[in-house]
Amino acid sequence: MTGRYLLGRVAGLGIVVVVVSILAFALMHAVPGGPFDETQMPLPPAAKANILHKYALDKPLWVQYVNYVGHALRGDFGIPYQSPTETVLGLIARVWPVTLLLGGIVVAISFTCGLGLGILAAVRHNTWLDTLLTALASLGMTVPNFIIAIWLILILSVRLHWLPTGGWGQARLLIMPVIAYSLQPLAIVARYTRVAVLEVLSSDYVRTARAKGLSPARVVARHVLRNACIPIVTLLGPMIPDLFTGSIFIEFTFRIPGLGKFFVSSIFERDYPMIMATILLVAVLWSLTYLLSDLLYVVIDPRVRVGARGR
Amino acid sequence: MPAAGDAAALPRARPGAPGRRGLWTDAWRRFARNPVRIGAAATALLIVALSLLAPLIAPARYDVVNIAEPLAPPSPRHWLGTDAIGRDVLSRLLYGGRTSLEVALTVVGLGVVVGVPLGTLAGFAGGWVDYVIMRLVEVSTALPGLLLAMLVISVLGSGVGNVILALALAAWIEPCRLMRAQTLALRDREFVEAAWAQGATTGHLIGRHILPNALGPLIVVVTLNIPRMIFSEASLSFLGLGINDPLPSWGKMVSESVSYLEVSPMLGIAPTLMIAVAVLSLTLVGDGLRDALDPSKDQGL
Amino acid sequence: MVARRYALLALVVILGVALGGHALGATMNAVGKPLPEDAAPPDQQVITGLTQPATTLDFFVGVYKRPQNIDGNSWSDILSTPLVRLDKNFDLVPGAAKSWDVSKDGMTWTFHLDRSQVWSDGTPVTADDFVSTFRLGADPKYAWDFAWFFGAIKGWDDAVKGTIPVNQIGVQRGADQYTLVVTTKTPAPYLPGMMLYSPPLNARALAKSGPFYNNDPKTSVSSGPYVLQEWTKDQRIVLVANPKYVGVKPYIQKVVLKFADLKTEFQAYVANEVDVAGNFSPADLQVIQFSPALKTQYHQGFGDFRTHYLGFDTMNPPFNNLKVRQAFSHSIDREGLIKGVIKQQGIAAYGFLMPGFPGSHQDDLKSIQSYDPAMAKQLLAEAGFPGGKGFPKLELWLRNERALGQAVGNAIAAMLSQNLGIQVDVSNRETKLFMDTLNSHKLQFYMVSYGMDYLDPSNMLGIWISGGRHAWKNDQFDQLTTTASSLIGDPQKRTAMFHDAEKVLVSDVGLIPIYFATPGFMWKPYLKGDALTADKIGVVAWHWPGWDGLSTLHESVYVTKDVSKFPRQ
Numbered sequence A: 001m002t003g004r005y006l007l008g009r010v011a012g013l014g015i016v017v018v019v020v021s022i023l024a025f026a027l028m029h030a031v032p033g034g035p036f037d038e039t040q041m042p043l044p045p046a047a048k049a050n051i052l053h054k055y056a057l058d059k060p061l062w063v064q065y066v067n068y069v070g071h072a073l074r075g076d077f078g079i080p081y082q083s084p085t086e087t088v089l090g091l092i093a094r095v096w097p098v099t100l101l102l103g104g105i106v107v108a109i110s111f112t113c114g115l116g117l118g119i120l121a122a123v124r125h126n127t128w129l130d131t132l133l134t135a136l137a138s139l140g141m142t143v144p145n146f147i148i149a150i151w152l153i154l155i156l157s158v159r160l161h162w163l164p165t166g167g168w169g170q171a172r173l174l175i176m177p178v179i180a181y182s183l184q185p186l187a188i189v190a191r192y193t194r195v196a197v198l199e200v201l202s203s204d205y206v207r208t209a210r211a212k213g214l215s216p217a218r219v220v221a222r223h224v225l226r227n228a229c230i231p232i233v234t235l236l237g238p239m240i241p242d243l244f245t246g247s248i249f250i251e252f253t254f255r256i257p258g259l260g261k262f263f264v265s266s267i268f269e270r271d272y273p274m275i276m277a278t279i280l281l282v283a284v285l286w287s288l289t290y291l292l293s294d295l296l297y298v299v300i301d302p303r304v305r306v307g308a309r310g311r
Numbered sequence B: 001m002p003a004a005g006d007a008a009a010l011p012r013a014r015p016g017a018p019g020r021r022g023l024w025t026d027a028w029r030r031f032a033r034n035p036v037r038i039g040a041a042a043t044a045l046l047i048v049a050l051s052l053l054a055p056l057i058a059p060a061r062y063d064v065v066n067i068a069e070p071l072a073p074p075s076p077r078h079w080l081g082t083d084a085i086g087r088d089v090l091s092r093l094l095y096g097g098r099t100s101l102e103v104a105l106t107v108v109g110l111g112v113v114v115g116v117p118l119g120t121l122a123g124f125a126g127g128w129v130d131y132v133i134m135r136l137v138e139v140s141t142a143l144p145g146l147l148l149a150m151l152v153i154s155v156l157g158s159g160v161g162n163v164i165l166a167l168a169l170a171a172w173i174e175p176c177r178l179m180r181a182q183t184l185a186l187r188d189r190e191f192v193e194a195a196w197a198q199g200a201t202t203g204h205l206i207g208r209h210i211l212p213n214a215l216g217p218l219i220v221v222v223t224l225n226i227p228r229m230i231f232s233e234a235s236l237s238f239l240g241l242g243i244n245d246p247l248p249s250w251g252k253m254v255s256e257s258v259s260y261l262e263v264s265p266m267l268g269i270a271p272t273l274m275i276a277v278a279v280l281s282l283t284l285v286g287d288g289l290r291d292a293l294d295p296s297k298d299q300g301l
Numbered sequence C: 001m002v003a004r005r006y007a008l009l010a011l012v013v014i015l016g017v018a019l020g021g022h023a024l025g026a027t028m029n030a031v032g033k034p035l036p037e038d039a040a041p042p043d044q045q046v047i048t049g050l051t052q053p054a055t056t057l058d059f060f061v062g063v064y065k066r067p068q069n070i071d072g073n074s075w076s077d078i079l080s081t082p083l084v085r086l087d088k089n090f091d092l093v094p095g096a097a098k099s100w101d102v103s104k105d106g107m108t109w110t111f112h113l114d115r116s117q118v119w120s121d122g123t124p125v126t127a128d129d130f131v132s133t134f135r136l137g138a139d140p141k142y143a144w145d146f147a148w149f150f151g152a153i154k155g156w157d158d159a160v161k162g163t164i165p166v167n168q169i170g171v172q173r174g175a176d177q178y179t180l181v182v183t184t185k186t187p188a189p190y191l192p193g194m195m196l197y198s199p200p201l202n203a204r205a206l207a208k209s210g211p212f213y214n215n216d217p218k219t220s221v222s223s224g225p226y227v228l229q230e231w232t233k234d235q236r237i238v239l240v241a242n243p244k245y246v247g248v249k250p251y252i253q254k255v256v257l258k259f260a261d262l263k264t265e266f267q268a269y270v271a272n273e274v275d276v277a278g279n280f281s282p283a284d285l286q287v288i289q290f291s292p293a294l295k296t297q298y299h300q301g302f303g304d305f306r307t308h309y310l311g312f313d314t315m316n317p318p319f320n321n322l323k324v325r326q327a328f329s330h331s332i333d334r335e336g337l338i339k340g341v342i343k344q345q346g347i348a349a350y351g352f353l354m355p356g357f358p359g360s361h362q363d364d365l366k367s368i369q370s371y372d373p374a375m376a377k378q379l380l381a382e383a384g385f386p387g388g389k390g391f392p393k394l395e396l397w398l399r400n401e402r403a404l405g406q407a408v409g410n411a412i413a414a415m416l417s418q419n420l421g422i423q424v425d426v427s428n429r430e431t432k433l434f435m436d437t438l439n440s441h442k443l444q445f446y447m448v449s450y451g452m453d454y455l456d457p458s459n460m461l462g463i464w465i466s467g468g469r470h471a472w473k474n475d476q477f478d479q480l481t482t483t484a485s486s487l488i489g490d491p492q493k494r495t496a497m498f499h500d501a502e503k504v505l506v507s508d509v510g511l512i513p514i515y516f517a518t519p520g521f522m523w524k525p526y527l528k529g530d531a532l533t534a535d536k537i538g539v540v541a542w543h544w545p546g547w548d549g550l551s552t553l554h555e556s557v558y559v560t561k562d563v564s565k566f567p568r569q
Helices: A003-030 A045-054 A061-073 A088-123 A128-142 A145-159 A171-201 A204-212 A216-236 A239-244 A248-253 A260-269 A272-300 B004-013 B020-032 B035-052 B089-125 B127-142 B145-156 B160-171 B173-187 B190-197 B202-238 B250-260 B266-292 C002-024 C127-138 C156-161 C203-209 C262-270 C282-289 C292-297 C322-329 C334-345 C373-382 C403-420 C431-439 C457-462 C475-486 C491-507 C561-565
Strands: C046-051 C084-086 C092-094 C097-102 C108-113 C171-173 C179-183 C226-232 C236-241 C254-259 C298-300 C307-312 C346-348 C394-399 C424-429 C445-450 C511-517 C520-523
Touching: A003 A061, A003 A272, A003 B127, A003 B145, A045 C156, A088 A128, A088 A171, A088 A239, A088 A260, A088 A272, A128 A171, A128 B202, A128 B266, A145 A171, A145 A248, A145 B250, A145 C262, A171 A216, A171 A239, A171 A248, A171 B202, A171 B266, A216 A239, A216 A272, A216 B173, A216 B202, A239 A272, A248 A260, A248 C262, A260 A272, A260 B145, A272 B127, A272 B173, B020 B035, B020 B266, B035 B089, B035 B266, B089 B127, B089 B160, B089 B173, B089 B202, B089 B250, B089 B266, B127 B160, B127 B173, B145 B160, B145 B202, B145 C431, B160 B173, B160 B202, B173 B202, B202 B250, B202 B266, B250 B266, B250 C282, B250 C403, C046 C262, C092 C097, C127 C156, C127 C171, C127 C179, C127 C203, C282 C292, C282 C334, C282 C403, C282 C520, C292 C298, C292 C520, C307 C403, C322 C373, C322 C403, C322 C511, C334 C346, C334 C403, C334 C511, C373 C403, C394 C403, C394 C431, C403 C424, C403 C445, C403 C511, C424 C431, C431 C445, C457 C475, C457 C491, C475 C491, C491 C511
Parallel strands: C046 C254, C394 C424, C394 C445
Antiparallel strands: C084 C092, C097 C108, C108 C179, C171 C179, C226 C236, C236 C254, C298 C520, C307 C445, C307 C511, C346 C511
């Protein structure tokens, strides 16, 4: 892991951002429709021309792109059509912390419980407990979170009157969204952990360690986790930025003023500045995540040589 | 001289009995020993069979509408009741399986077929090959599937094939990264060096040493992505970007059932259970496969 | 004896003070409006509702971006007063304009403004506010999204095109600053109805803070019944009664709007978190039906007189063939749809104008597109597709429909398959993809709806004039509708012409009307008021457009003491 390698990765981030920005720009303009509404009657050509001119959408695409890049490099990512009284950066700065908070709690819960349950299932492999946990995890993976959300509201709010149906600002308003949002990641983490741990559990050096008299817990801690970590990091790493960018279903259903809804609403509203901003955000987040997981590989297992030429 | 810590690799390098056929019959015997696994395999096969045979065994076609009998509860005529316009839920469930399984299995299969070689290549070759492939992965991750789907549908129209196209564009990423990680982890181990020194080909190395190690997580990726694809297809169809009505799919049935949750819970329970059972049986089968192909994994601690 | 007399006197005084004080000192709310006997205390005169995400409260800033929910329940335009308002009988009543008159040629309207109106910054409301607001709407630089609407005003279209300056459009100050003169291109008897959409913006605030001055309490200025107290982005809007308002002050002194996805509106209503609800899913409706308490709170209204219909691309095969369209029109069992699927959410439509809408004469049209599968099959055979053979596979496009719309679309597709032997798929398209294809006249077969903008047949029928959003052209219809729209002096002839036009539309199968929406709305039993009692035909409704500056709903509704029976979370 050399400095040169890291430099190359940072340059890679830049390349990805540029490529993604070009593709995203082309893609969003290729989709029919625009930021204007024609729900009742079609806009007369003159009115439509006025709107396109106002948003500078009547210039050739490459000119628009160059303008966008020029502004972006100076930190100006435009004004969201959905919220014209603030800037794109201002909007993101306002709503992302909400999503981060919810996402952070969900990550903490799903990863700790998931890891624990996964290890438990692996250690009790081929027993009824393992099968039960696997079944529960399958259920958790397949029931979509909006269904869980609606059931929670029906039971806890409407029938029992224990909690309000939604909103943001009090701790108790987090209970239902967190439950609905973390079941699926928890199940996924448990599944991957179990399988990764299993891969390593019965390998010879673990058996050797047991034969040497080490307790199961120490074997798990010292050998199993370390070697099982690589696939875990690979597959679970991306879940974190995923949870940190939010779920539109959860935020919509529980009236949470977060970033999640903007990933979808921007596309439906053809809110071009927000579409670009959200896509670029995702690109940067994921590239950083992949970089971090590559670095983690080396930390976990120093024999791994990322970036070196192989065969 | 392989170090003690790498002894893990050695048993796998030796088949359990002389000849390849021996490995598989041994595997089958190990698999068959576990009744839960057999049950799961049977269930999975049953679901697939039921879906394939839907036109023959379904009580009615999936599009037979009867607006005089909407939202009927389960009855002898309609074992699972009817939906909002009187269509038989059981029939739609059976036909829905075809669509869902077709889309999900194709997309996931494509993802594996494309992603596994790419990931192995990236991990094995390293250097700029790895660099380029990983940048490709990052670009693909950033582009939103929703936008891509909208473009596909506005240019090519709706339909099963186009849904598969829209979904497959991102399905190769996870298998690719997984294989890359596994390859990276094992590529420079001494036992691989040793085999290499003994004249083993790259193919042999991959097939014998790297792939089996990745099989477990790969199977989990596959069994996880199947329900994910089912619901991605459902959300695309929900937004008019996927499969047209009246063709049912399990995911669509679940999405549509949300409006009727309180009064006709069966509309949602039936397809959700089907998906869960399908996933569970595939999961257990997958686990069993992985266990069976490696004899040293029979015991826990 | 003296003591007893004093005691009696004291008793009389006490009683007198109590009774008299009760009569004199009736509780008043925060803006000095005396509350009725059974009203809850002033601090409980609050109404809470849910709304879709909105960018503005003002019509002239962004029509589609206001808190204006589906089914026409709106919470917008409450910070100024339009020239006229709608009451619960859908009659126009004076708003900012105390009276108006029209010239003999029918093209010049003079509105006499209420001189006592003031903005919350103390300045008077004058004709200049209206003039600058309309100029803003026509300004090409401003690029208003509803710029197609006021084409009837003289010079409007040219100003939008940029060929004349905006200060020449037909909205000018009259003899003094309280007189507004509106000039139209051709006689437009419906203009007062159109002027429902005239809530003015404050010229000074516009110049100082831009069109979004009402998004921030610090820059917001109101001449309407409410002022903006709080706007927390993506969370809530809070409005409080305007003490400087000169119209009928509301009893409700606070309005709280929470931004939400309306799917959970009914759940929030049952949990007592909101006082009103619309947007019911089929499951919600079923729950309401089977709950005696909820059922009494459910009221059906006219909404915005919305017609749901099937449309075609009549310029290209196969729908350029009248017999094909006629075959389709006889294949739809509307009554069955209402009974089985739509239920209380709609009534069968055989014409384009809903019963209750001016100019509607559905009974005369019922036989033209009657349900007759045998005739349908025969017509299709005559058109060259016996038994549906050779007919291309169709894709019925829906415009981002919710559960009911999808159910109706699928049921219609099944009816067509069953009755005509044609294969019909259903595709529920995203709104903009749908509208883009529809407006470019490339959409072959679709289901869509239109709700009225103002109460005159020229509005509803006018959308069928060729060159609009539909790929249908009929010269006779164009001529009848255009002439009738500008006809003055003979209301009977005008109505008859509209009748004829609608008959042409239905006979030529420019559309297949399916149902008129009768949206349901719920409000808590502790909300009372004259607006919530039966209108002149006996309908009790949260009448369109809702708790909005354009309606008079807010003038009479108040919260009774029963609110204590509905505890909040």
